[in-house]
């Protein structure tokens with residue numbers, strides 16, 4: 036039974052109408068490949084000077100890039116490999132099974148593919164994802180190895196994300212227990228992505244350009260590559276580093292930091308030959324948390340996570356795209 040989502044059937048009209056378009060999203064050639072700023076977290080334990088330097092370097096990367104990579108992050112390789120193996124196993128199941136309404140006992144929208152509201156290739160992602168809100172994890176069969184691996188990973192990722200968020204807060208004078216008070220392991224989510232080979236890599240994206248709706252994201256990616264970020268108006272490719280996790284600032288940290296840290300638009304380009312896997316851990320507050328700039332005058336109105344999400348849902352319905360933080364500018 037076929038594992039691939041029926042991209043061709045579902046998006047036939049869009050694919051046909053775009054085949055002759057002159058303006059195609061150009062996604063493959065000629066991108067500069069850059070190493071992201073590399074933060075060695077072992078420096079936090081060397082001594083007060085090295086620690087301060089490491090924290091400042093992280094803050095600088097969040098200001099200038101909105102992205103950095105971390106090594107010596109204390110998430111064991113063995114666990115990352117196991118997560119990837121479980122991820123492969125789950126995506127290799129037949130499409131009919133993955134799209135069942137109670138697949139893995141998770142909520143209906145956990146398994147996603149393409150973009151149900153796509154109106155053109157510009158907003159159609161050639162990928163499938165399992166987006167697991169960690170408060171739902173207890174619904175999964177407890178003897179399922181996928182569940183236990185996700186639980187193990189989520190615990191480590193939550194600990195790491197909280198530490199990173201707290202270090203980044205030190206540069207801004209945000210109170211030390213802000214994240215402990217507003218985030219919990221069950222308020223975050225894990226999105227496992229699979230990018231099948233795409234027959235039209237120059238016409239569409241693996242994931243369309245977007246910013247993340249969270250404080251920060253920790254991404255574990257394989258060595259295929261394809262993640263790109265917008266830097267000084269140009270798309271640049273992130274060179275995969277087998278020892279590193281990628282961290283990017285999300286919309287909520289941009290709002291909280293009053294625009295000091297940047298939630299940068301990123302995307303994944305499609306690949307004709309090779310499938311790609313990644314797992315993104317979204318560090319989020321509880322729905323009720325109100326996010327307010329840490330300095331004045333504020334660039335943004337204060338908003339709760341719930342309001343932000345509802346606005347995104349409205350915008351996606353109306354336009355096919357998330358509008359994001361600019362909706363909340365003062």
Ligand SMILES: O=C(O)CCC(=O)C(=O)O
Pocket residue numbers: 226228242247254256262301302303312313314315
């Ligand atoms: O696959 C990647 O490298 C990034 C995925 C991503 O941006 C996301 O899931 O929000």
Ligand SMILES: [Fe+2]
Pocket residue numbers: 245246247301315
């Ligand atoms: Fe993302």
